[in-house]
Amino acid sequence: MIFTDHAHDAVFKYIEGTIGVQVFFIISGFVMSFTTRHLTASPLENFKDFAIKRAIRIFPLFYFAVLLTILVNHATLSLIFNDHLSTLIRVLLFQPTFINNQGPYFGLWLLPTVWTLNYEMLFYALFAISLIAGRFRYYALYSLLLVFVVVVPLILTHQFSFSPDVNYPFTIQYLSFITNPIILLFLSGLLLAYLLPKVKLSKTITLVFFVLSTIIFILYIRRILPVSPINNILACTLLVAAVILVDMQNLFAPPKWLIYLGNMSFSVYILHMVFFTYLPMMFEQKLSFLNLKDSWLQVAIIFIIVFVFSAITYELIEMRFTNYLKDKLFTRKTRL
Template sequence: MKKLTFLQAFRGIAALMVVILHSRINYPTNESSLISNWLFNANGSGVDLFFVISGFIMVYTTRNTDGTFLYTTKFAVKRFARIVPVYLVVSIIFYIVMLITYGYINADYKFGWNDVVKSLMFIPLDLNNGNAPFFGSPVLHVGWSLNYELYFYLIICISLLFKKFRWVVFSSWIAFSLLFLPYIFGNDVTLIGFQRYNFSSYLNIITSPLIWEFVAGVVIGWLYFSPLQIHNPLVARSIAWISAAFAFWWIVSGVHSGVGVTHWGFPMVIMVFCFVIASKTYEFTVPKWLIWLGDISFSLYLVHPIVTDTASLLLWDTPARVAIQDPSFLPLMVALSLAIASLSHHYLEKGLSNKVRDVILKKIEFFSSKNKKHKDKETDNVK
């Protein structure tokens, strides 16, 4: 992964963008601050960047799969342990903090423990009537994107069982769910991520055009392992940085605002593709602080609402309202979010998640070894 450390930087930047976005929403800057308004409007595109990278990483990490049930099970466990324990703990903490905060300001909190349980099962709270692509955000509102991540991982896991035909199976399912299903039910097929079809239930997730961003990442992964290459390092580096400048212009200018592969996702796909292909020729140097930011990006993405939401509720109806609307309040929110994220990364990701992963994998190895010995013994008896 040495040549692909820039992907960690992208993850870190994407998470930071979302933190800035929610600071912008919770603490609207003064109207006179044109520069801050200009810069903050498109930070939601960090989620699009996450999705494209996830698609690529799934191709990269499964390149040596043997297609066995054991490999697929271990892969699923690693994905599960990477996300679920941290999400579970942070969601419960967020819910308790919100209950206390709403009680302090004498307001009613709209969520109950039933909503928490449903959220932790990665089921959107309003699948039938909610606006796409959220369909009723979970209690920890940033978790809406994880509903798509887990669904995508499920498709990958099932595809892995088909060994050398895994990408044929994957492509067939994508064609069926994103093209055929919407079409046969009388919908005009679209690539716009925030559009929804006339479905109800979990079909709204399965058929969501937002899935195309993961697919784009998968295609980039295929191209990475293809003969495609830019042989001149100078040209490779130049194309990569031009793509980054193009992405910055696209999302900041508002030329096509909104989630999806035709909007914010488009420049993210171009940028990730250019950097990935350029990395085959040129090794990008990534500052250590950006790699660190990438390492804590998952925790940063999950925990920052504890900071931003709580502060906005407590301070909004106080004399501090004007002060927290000033852009100078943003660095404080970011610093607090980074501090809590670093603790979450250490104790929840490296601690709890890794322990859950290791315990489950050891159990799998034990039963796999036991089963193998049993089969070998049966074979010897037959002989």
Template sequence: MMLISVQALRALAAWVVVGHHFMQVFFNFEVHSPLEYLFADKGAAGVDVFFVISGLVIFLASADKALTPWRFMLMRVARIAPAYWFYTLLMALLIVALPAMFPNDEWVLSHVALSMLFIPAQHPAGFGIYPLLDVGWTLNFEMLFYLLFALALWVRTSYRFWVVAGLLYLVCGIISPALNLAGGFYSNDIVLEFLMGIVIGMLYRRGLCRARAWLPLLGIVGALVAIYIGADVPRSLEWGVPSAVLVISGVTLEPYFKGSRLLKMLGDCSYSVYLIHTMVLYAGRWAAEHAGISPYAMLPVCIAVTALCAFASYQWLEKGSYRVFKRWFGMDDPTRLSRQKH
């Protein structure tokens, strides 16, 4: 069962990223106030929180469970891919139907295919190694992490951290730089944040994420201050370590979050918020320009549309597609796993 504290952090991270991209889409990161600076310069740290949470959740979800690597990957693909595929195709359709709304985007069939397969590739518009739905760059890292973690399922739970760490170092620290895989995409030190999440999961399972409320609250304040101040160090240190402190502090405060249906729902919808929000923001910018509306008058409209669409997306697209995939792959059949084990 998902920790409500983690759900709250997922929701917070998603909406911070929305604020970051609002500043990008509407203002090209030009800031005129401390709040604008906060979202423009620090909002991307929401992704780092996501990565730490991903390591934590995957470790806890697989600990002491009879999961084969193949079954684990099927479950992850069934959960993550359908919504991403849907919004990637929707993005392609919108670029064709409403090119004025997406003046900096274009699509090529081969690039769409690579995007759907989670293979990093240069965007046709030439602004870097991004999939067609550009927020999907994080999912390329997620899929690599899932694959390496799937291999680690062959060993006991207590050894999985070391196996994943070794595989990440091999792929991202040696093979990727040597072969220049995807232009060095996988050499990004952000992958270390998955390992931070695994460590938090190990501590949680051992009952070590307990303390009086003042300590995790102090950790949250310290982490936020560290993110705001920043430092001239690699991203995994500048934002990754504070993100890990945020997550472990949130987990430690779990007793205070239990039973909150609102926070659970906000967390449930966070993935769809992440996938949908840039399209909503581009549409909002186009509407604001044509109607002569202030960006800040359009912001609450974009927030409301994103929230409503994300809620519908989670209820019908995410949950519905997951049920279909589980039925197709027999993941609802408890005897199937038993047969696989023999």
């Protein structure tokens, strides 16, 4: 959804890409909780292992994407390193640029998808901290998220909102970022990881639930159902819950190519905007005689380039390089 939304606004005008980010946040919350439910090491060891593994998972590909973005945007290199060096440093540290105060983005950069990774890294940081609480880690994490979203805004501004567009009048800008209600989507994923393994449904009921959840989701993104922050969370959560239940009961056997595409989705996500931003400009300058502007052919060509390039980065960076780092840093094989 995110990919196609960014690809071509005219061609994919019926696909809501921004809601794909919110679905991803719910999935992330679910995966982090589900894959760490049987930790056996000490709380501090779990904290260290989780933090290092998440860094290994995110940093190499992210920094490669930032470097690629800077290189293809060579016309503004001097601007980046002279007038906006502080902004680049914020990006590299997964901090909002605060070029503006519009939530949940709080300023975009040359690589627009960066803002979502800021929240992802915030969630990872809170999750890692919660691991120190041992068997009480989930209570600690739920509390941290609710304190950020509800308690801090109430104490400092006497208000709170469930809308990611909220702009609290904080004197400290960073508080606007860590209190943004979009982080409740991670909480939704955490709750799914706790509840779904306890749910016992027949395959027929699961299939019906999947169909109904999909219909509700489609009606919502088409704005046929009422749009609100709460409805947004519910629509996304129902869809993710339905897909997880279908997977748990093995109702569908996805083809190998789809599994591979899912495995390399991070590469596709982090790199696609580089190509969809700069390739159309290059086509217009170098291949104007082909008249590719705003055409299906241009979209198809960029799609192919994105997937081929993403497959290469997935194999070289996400698989070989990150596994090399894990093998060097860990003596026991407990990969998340």
